[in-house]
Each structure stands twice: as C-alpha cells, then as structure tokens.
Amino acid sequence: MNNQEQNMKFMQIAMKHLPEGKKILDDKGIELNMDDLQPMLELLLNVMSEAYELGKEESMENKS
Structure with missing residues (x-):
C-alpha cells in the first residue's frame, strides 16, 4: 500500500468518527x-x- 492509499484509508477512519x-x-x-x-x-x-x-516495525521485529 502506498502512502496516498494509506492516507485515504486513514481519512475514511477519521471521517467515520468525526461526528462523535x-x-x-x-x-x-x-x-x-x-x-x-x-x-x-x-x-x-x-x-x-x-x-x-x-x-509495522514491531511486526517485523517479531517475525525475526
């Protein structure tokens, strides 16, 4: 997933919780x-x- 796709997913999450x-x-x-x-x-x-x-870093460390 590239940075732009990641930011879009994060924005969707943020917008979901914005009304609260x-x-x-x-x-x-x-x-x-x-x-x-x-x-x-x-x-x-x-x-x-x-x-x-x-x-992500912690996941990579745990796989090692």
Whole structure:
C-alpha cells in the first residue's frame, strides 16, 4: 500500500468518527466548522501514520 492509499484509508477512519468528536465539542459549547477541524484532521492522520509505522516495525521485529 502506498502512502496516498494509506492516507485515504486513514481519512475514511477519521471521517467515520468525526461526528462523535464534533458532538463532544458541541456539548462543551465549542463551535467549529470543517475549516476549523481541518488542522486537527491532519494532526490525527499524522498520529495514525506514525502508529501504523510503529506497528509495522514491531511486526517485523517479531517475525525475526
């Protein structure tokens, strides 16, 4: 899987959970639109990518 495909899959996961995160913010009185959420989505994608790479490295170490 190339980086672009991986990012698309991560974005699908993030979008699936976005309504839950938006509800938490709304319940706290924090109003954000999609433009406001974009930097947080990018941060989340970076975290997911690093976690994926860590899991991949650990998987390779366990196979050795």
